[in-house]
Amino acid sequence: MERVVDLHLTDNATRKKWQSFLEQLDLHNFSEREVESIDHTIGLIDEDGKLVATGSTSGNVLKYLGVCNKDAVQGQRFNQIVTALQQYLFSEKIFHFFVFTKKKYSQSFQHLNFRELAATDQAAFLESGMPGIDDYLESLPQDPSQKDKRIAAVVMNANPFTLGHRYLVETASKENDIVYVFVVKTDASLFSAHERIRLVKDGLSDLDNVCVVSSQDYQVSKATFPAYFLKSPDDLIKEQTAIDALVFKNWLAPKLNITSRYLGQEPFSKTTERYNESLIKILEPKIKVKVLNRLTEDDKIITATEVRKLIKNNDLAGIEELVPATTFNFIKVHLTELQTRIKKGKQINGN
Amino acid sequence: MEIKTIGVAGTLESSDIQIMISKGTNGVEIDLDSDVKKAYGDQINHVITETLNKYGIEDAKVKATDKGALDCVIKARTLAAAQRATETQDKPDLEVL
Numbered sequence: 001m002e003r004v005v006d007l008h009l010t011d012n013a014t015r016k017k018w019q020s021f022l023e024q025l026d027l028h029n030f031s032e033r034e035v036e037s038i039d040h041t042i043g044l045i046d047e048d049g050k051l052v053a054t055g056s057t058s059g060n061v062l063k064y065l066g067v068c069n070k071d072a073v074q075g076q077r078f079n080q081i082v083t084a085l086q087q088y089l090f091s092e093k094i095f096h097f098f099v100f101t102k103k104k105y106s107q108s109f110q111h112l113n114f115r116e117l118a119a120t121d122q123a124a125f126l127e128s129g130m131p132g133i134d135d136y137l138e139s140l141p142q143d144p145s146q147k148d149k150r151i152a153a154v155v156m157n158a159n160p161f162t163l164g165h166r167y168l169v170e171t172a173s174k175e176n177d178i179v180y181v182f183v184v185k186t187d188a189s190l191f192s193a194h195e196r197i198r199l200v201k202d203g204l205s206d207l208d209n210v211c212v213v214s215s216q217d218y219q220v221s222k223a224t225f226p227a228y229f230l231k232s233p234d235d236l237i238k239e240q241t242a243i244d245a246l247v248f249k250n251w252l253a254p255k256l257n258i259t260s261r262y263l264g265q266e267p268f269s270k271t272t273e274r275y276n277e278s279l280i281k282i283l284e285p286k287i288k289v290k291v292l293n294r295l296t297e298d299d300k301i302i303t304a305t306e307v308r309k310l311i312k313n314n315d316l317a318g319i320e321e322l323v324p325a326t327t328f329n330f331i332k333v334h335l336t337e338l339q340t341r342i343k344k345g346k347q348i349n350g351n
Numbered sequence: 352m353e354i355k356t357i358g359v360a361g362t363l364e365s366s367d368i369q370i371m372i373s374k375g376t377n378g379v380e381i382d383l384d385s386d387v388k389k390a391y392g393d394q395i396n397h398v399i400t401e402t403l404n405k406y407g408i409e410d411a412k413v414k415a416t417d418k419g420a421l422d423c424v425i426k427a428r429t430l431a432a433a434q435r436a437t438e439t440q441d442k443p444d445l446e447v448l
Contacts, residue, residue, distance in 0.1 A: 076364075076365070079364050079365075080364060082363055083362040083363045083364060083369075086359075086363070086369075087362075090359050095359065095373075112363050112416060113363075113369075113384040113416035129371065129414070130357055130371055130373045130412065131373065
């Protein structure tokens with residue numbers, strides 16, 4: 001009988017065996033940061049104690065799945081390993097999960113009731129469990145005459161919400177009937193998801209055609225676009241940004257009748273620049289992509305990165321020039337707490 | 352009976368069925384994936400709905416991934432998932448089967 005076991009990658013011998021097994025199956029990205037993001041790894045062991053299949057989870061994402069089908073019924077080991085991973089997730093009260101995989105494996109996952117949300121020539125992105133994307137789309141507020149309106153969207157991490165974000169949304173709000181602002185949910189930033197969405201809402205409360213919602217796992221999340229949060233090689237960024245753009249194009253835009261997407265031009269972050277390029281390539285011409293130049297203050301471009309730096313340097317006066325009053329008040333009240341987070345190791349240079 | 356959380360039972364292996372149940376508002380809505388859906392889809396849906404109704408659940412969203420399970424397995428998995436979703440595992444009402 002083959003049996004499922006937990007693999008502890010912190011053990012060097014196990015890690016070596018695991019990695020060489022996956023390398024035989026043509027998986028090659030074992031960067032420390034990628035491997036460190038794994039929460040749990042399981043393996044399938046045959047009668048002789050040989051590893052014949054493995055899979056891992058990182059949050060609600062399945063990762064590093066590899067199956068050797070030699071001497072086995074096609075699909076049997078794959079089903080066993082995915083079942084075992086699901087049991088683990090269920091025990092962690094995670095009932096909705098994703099996989100980012102090679103295009104050629106998409107069918108195998110679909111066979112286990114995963115739903116393909118986007119695919120390129122190379123990669124595929126699928127979800128399974130509850131609540132799914134349909135439930136998410138249903139939960140977004142809509143106007144009764146949505147179909148006849150001009151509707152735009154902005155996706156932002158807003159870490160924290162600055163005058164630059166405000167300018168982007170304000171412009172979209174003037175040029176459209178309704179603007180959806182999707183705030184990134186993934187909690188990997190200095191400001192928590194809860195704080196970010198609150199500051200976005202507070203900073204836009206005077207614009208009554210703006211609707212602020214969470215992007216959940218569907219836009220710039222650890223599932224669609226992990227490279228936004230982990231430094232990654234260029235080809236990976238290209239695949240992920242394409243998938244992220246396709247999820248927007250295939251699901252969010254048609255459901256909400258979104259006809260344009262507003263972006264800030266990206267002078268600094270290479271990852272975000274690639275993201276902008278992918279969005280233009282994939283969304284146009286169906287969805288218009290408008291890239292706005294960044295707002296400047298005294299010839300300096302306003303970025304959230306700069307605000308985070310000023311928080312670290314205790315420069316409240318500098319911060320006041322870059323953010324709306326709502327964000328400023330929040331920072332003033334929570335300054336020591338934010339600085340403690342930075343001291344405790346929260347990265348402030350990334351996104 | 353009130354559904355309080357998401358409940359799951361069953362595996363994705365041959366001869367089994369995996370049932371996932373969450374809150375619904377519009378009767379028992381089943382999203383069934385099965386290789387034998389054409390021939391047995393109605394029967395599977397019927398068994399799931401009947402088991403839930405007998406357990407006192409009128410509204411639920413169900414996701415079912417069938418790998419060729421027999422009716423008795425479908426019933427057992429549905430009941431187990433329903434107990435977990437309603438958080439009543441500790442007082443199983445096996446009469447339903």
